Every structure is written in structure tokens, then in C-alpha cells.
Amino acid sequence: MKNNWWKDFYDENYLDYATHKSDEEIKKSVDFMVDVMNLEKWNILYDQCCGVGDISIALATRGIKCVGLDQSKNYIEIAKKRAENNNLDCDFISWDAFTYKTEQTCDAAVNWYTSFGYSVDDNQNIKMIKNIYDSLKIGWKFLLDYYNSEYILENFKETIEYKVAIWNNLVNMRKKSKLENGIFKSWWYYEDGKEYYGESRFYSPNDLQKMMEKIWFEVEAVYGSIEKEEISNNYYRCILLGVKK
Numbered sequence: 001m002k003n004n005w006w007k008d009f010y011d012e013n014y015l016d017y018a019t020h021k022s023d024e025e026i027k028k029s030v031d032f033m034v035d036v037m038n039l040e041k042w043n044i045l046y047d048q049c050c051g052v053g054d055i056s057i058a059l060a061t062r063g064i065k066c067v068g069l070d071q072s073k074n075y076i077e078i079a080k081k082r083a084e085n086n087n088l089d090c091d092f093i094s095w096d097a098f099t100y101k102t103e104q105t106c107d108a109a110v111n112w113y114t115s116f117g118y119s120v121d122d123n124q125n126i127k128m129i130k131n132i133y134d135s136l137k138i139g140w141k142f143l144l145d146y147y148n149s150e151y152i153l154e155n156f157k158e159t160i161e162y163k164v165a166i167w168n169n170l171v172n173m174r175k176k177s178k179l180e181n182g183i184f185k186s187w188w189y190y191e192d193g194k195e196y197y198g199e200s201r202f203y204s205p206n207d208l209q210k211m212m213e214k215i216w217f218e219v220e221a222v223y224g225s226i227e228k229e230e231i232s233n234n235y236y237r238c239i240l241l242g243v244k245k
């Protein structure tokens with residue numbers, strides 16, 4: 001295991017790959033959030049591990065004020081510029097989500113697109129949920145978007161190959177994965193020789209629900225998709241909706 005692997009992983013290569021999420025996908029994600037968290041104009045949302053701010057920026061265009069946090073200074077600079085260029089009201093902060101709580105309590109929070117479970121230590125991972133809890137007003141909601149480990153078990157492939165767009169060139173990528181001691185480990189090998197390693201705890205939907213409940217969230221729903229389908233082994237996502245009690 002490599003300590004704090006995410007500090008190296010989330011660089012410009014990942015960024016180029018990640019920013020190929022289509023506008024349609026981002027719009028659908030934000031429609032889903034507005035719907036299940038009953039978001040309205042002027043609400044404040046905490047976007048934990050916001051990357052370059054895709055979700056915060058899309059929500060801000062609908063009048064929702066976002067506080068986005070990411071450990072990557074580079075990503076936060078990009079998010080700030082995007083907000084400035086579009087005259088949007090967002091705060092972007094570069095800090096560690098294991099320790100950060102918002103100054104002002106928020107009306108909603110998200111941890112989106114598998115930005116959770118990165119530590120091998122469960123107590124450390126649960127701190128991210130606790131920091132969300134402390135950043136929320138009572139009665140308001142949190143969405144945790146993780147992968148569905150049961151889907152992965154049923155569809156596991158040790159090696160997959162696909163193409164990603166890096167600086168507008170299509171590059172071959174080989175991904176190797178291994179499940180070891182409850183940790184899902186992956187190695188990405190790019191055609192240009194770059195190699196990346198990442199890992200996350202292999203939490204089941206039930207494990208995630210228990211972690212949220214341990215921090216006093218009431219889990220209202222567990223979705224398999226942003227189309228609001230109930231989770232089952234057919235869905236690769238596990239999206240939990242919790243309410244702060």
C-alpha cells in the first residue's frame with residue numbers, strides 16, 4: 001500500500017480523463033441532486049472532494065451556492081477560474097476532507113463520483129462522513145456516491161483495456177485490478193508509459209449504510225443510478241441518501 005496515493009493520482013492526466021464527463025451526464029447528476037435533496041435557489045451545498053468543480057459549477061448556475069473542497073491545489077485553481085469566468089457564486093478551498101468542516105452549516109452535501117474510502121483505515125474514512133455531518137444543518141441531506149462492490153464481484157475482470165482522451169489524443173489504457181484484504185487495488189498503465197496506482201476499501205452497500213448510521217444519519221434511500229433505480233447487483237453505483245437527524 002502506498003500512503004496518500006491520491007496526492008499523486010489526481011494530476012493533469014486524470015483531469016483530462018475526468019473532464020470528459022459529458023455535459024449531459026453532469027446535468028443529469030445535478031437534476032438528481034436537486035430532486036432527491038429538494039434543493040432550491042439560495043441553498044448552500046458542501047461539495048466534498050469537488051475535483052475541478054463540475055458539480056458545484058453546474059449547481060451554481062441554478063442559483064445554489066456551493067462550497068467545494070479538494071486536496072489538489074491545481075484542481076481548486078481551475079475550479080475558481082471556471083466560477084470567475086462564469087460569474088458564479090462558489091467558494092473553492094484546497095484542504096484535506098479528512099479534517100475539513102465548513103465554517104457555516106450547509107443545507108446539503110455531496111461526496112460524488114467515488115471520492116471516498118481511500119484510506120485503509122475505516123476510522124479515517126468515517127471521519128469524512130463525520131465532517132459532512134458537522135457541516136450540515138439538522139434535517140438536511142447528504143448524498144454519498146460510491147461503487148457497488150456487489151456489482152464488481154459479479155462482473156470482475158482482472159484486466160480491462162480502453163481508450164481515454166489525453167490532451168485530445170486517444171490513448172490506450174490498460175487497467176489491472178485486484179481485491180486483497182478488503183482493499184480494491186487498481187493499476188492504470190497508459191500507452192505513453194505513465195503508470196498510476198489507486199486503492200479503496202471494498203465497502204458493500206450495507207457497510208456504507210452502517211457507517212452513515214454510526215454517524216447518526218438516517219439513510220432514506222440507496223439508489224443504483226441517478227435515474228433513481230433501487231440498488232441491485234445490476235447497477236455499478238451505490239448512491240446513499242442520508243438525512244441529518
Ligand SMILES: C[S@@+](CC[C@H](N)C(=O)[O-])C[C@H]1O[C@@H](n2cnc3c(N)ncnc32)[C@H](O)[C@@H]1O
Nearest residue numbers: 006010049050051070071072096097112113115
Ligand atoms: C474521483 S475524483 C471526483 C471529483 C468530483 N467529485 C467529481 O465528481 O468530478 C476524486 C477527487 O477527490 C479528491 N480527494 C481525494 N482525497 C481527498 C482528500 N483527502 N481531501 C480532499 N480531496 C480529496 C481528489 O483530489 C479528486 O479530485
